[in-house]
Amino acid sequence: MRAASLLGLGHDPPYRASLLALHKKLVSVPSTSGTEQLVGDTLVDYLASLGYTVERQFLPQPDANTGSARDVSASARFNVLASRQAKAGTRRQHGSQPRILVSSHIDAVPPHIPYSISDAHHPGLDTVIRGRGSVDDKASVAAQIIALEELRRQGEVEGDEVMLLFVVGEETVGDGMRYFSSVAQRDGLNFEAAIFGEPTEGKLACGHKGHAGCTIRAKGKAGHSGYPWLGKSATEVIARLLVKVLDEDLGSSERFGNTTVNVGVLEGGVAANVIAEHASTKIALRIAAGNQATGWDIVKEKLEDILKEVDEEALSMECTNGYGPIECDCDVEGFDTIIVNYGTDAANLKGDHVRYLYGPGSILVAHGDNEAITVRDLEAAVEGYKTLVRHALKKA
Numbered sequence: 001m002r003a004a005s006l007l008g009l010g011h012d013p014p015y016r017a018s019l020l021a022l023h024k025k026l027v028s029v030p031s032t033s034g035t036e037q038l039v040g041d042t043l044v045d046y047l048a049s050l051g052y053t054v055e056r057q058f059l060p061q062p063d064a065n066t067g068s069a070r071d072v073s074a075s076a077r078f079n080v081l082a083s084r085q086a087k088a089g090t091r092r093q094h095g096s097q098p099r100i101l102v103s104s105h106i107d108a109v110p111p112h113i114p115y116s117i118s119d120a121h122h123p124g125l126d127t128v129i130r131g132r133g134s135v136d137d138k139a140s141v142a143a144q145i146i147a148l149e150e151l152r153r154q155g156e157v158e159g160d161e162v163m164l165l166f167v168v169g170e171e172t173v174g175d176g177m178r179y180f181s182s183v184a185q186r187d188g189l190n191f192e193a194a195i196f197g198e199p200t201e202g203k204l205a206c207g208h209k210g211h212a213g214c215t216i217r218a219k220g221k222a223g224h225s226g227y228p229w230l231g232k233s234a235t236e237v238i239a240r241l242l243v244k245v246l247d248e249d250l251g252s253s254e255r256f257g258n259t260t261v262n263v264g265v266l267e268g269g270v271a272a273n274v275i276a277e278h279a280s281t282k283i284a285l286r287i288a289a290g291n292q293a294t295g296w297d298i299v300k301e302k303l304e305d306i307l308k309e310v311d312e313e314a315l316s317m318e319c320t321n322g323y324g325p326i327e328c329d330c331d332v333e334g335f336d337t338i339i340v341n342y343g344t345d346a347a348n349l350k351g352d353h354v355r356y357l358y359g360p361g362s363i364l365v366a367h368g369d370n371e372a373i374t375v376r377d378l379e380a381a382v383e384g385y386k387t388l389v390r391h392a393l394k395k396a
Contacts, residue, residue: 295324
């Protein structure tokens, strides 16, 4: 959705100061995955000051002695839940639960980059805000909160129709949303629609590729490099495997394109003149085949066949978080649409709800040292989220 059509030419939105102040507050707080407590506390205080009932939803952590989940203290990681009438720590009764969930994540990738803003006094130029999380995903967090406050001020949202959820861990294993989802299912909390904030260039995403992460290990036999036939090189086995994986058609679809593979880590051996006894690689797959339930099975079967073909005895594989392409609703008037290749927490929230995926900024700068967003795009996202909440409430 274009900023000019949303905001109107020549008019500054009345919420600009609040939006920029909140965005600055969030971006200024370091929150690398695993260390989100301070930004979580910042959000709790801010939302409470607006009149929300706010809950810190602490994630259980494994007991160091038993390995089982245990309750945690206030120093542990937590999701932030907020609504107008919800009571923290109590189950909602049927008929009083929120209809719409609005969610983003509060963790960011390393390293922390301090907040900065360009000189705002150049006519015709956009003011640019830089810093880690300025796009992914604190722009969405700030825009969602301000959007909901605007809708409340205008009388378009009442009571606890909409719940805000800001989760930890999206950039790693999605443990924040996974835990929220498990508790919601246990407590019978069912949403009619969920709006996920991620950088989609201000376009409404029709979906995103699935994802899986795999570690593949090769076991060889050490020996002198001058006599390679007397040993077995694990690095050579891994190299032959990767060539086949990269050349293989792992599945595709008209909407999502081709399944792609990124070789993120490659390790093995101890010296150039020693036949490598061990080697491993870590790969990330962006899955275009099948659907959310079937896509990973399709790709996994192909990978297993390649391992057998290359060297079944030497190779082993462990994979996590596998799922196929995620479909989202993008039939909303006024939005341009897009398909994105990255994963989101939309895959981690279980339930029979309509999914929307939208947010300001570009994913192409989100994890780089040039992460930045314009004030115009940030303001346009407020209007975009307002439109989506209105649409979801009407459709749901």
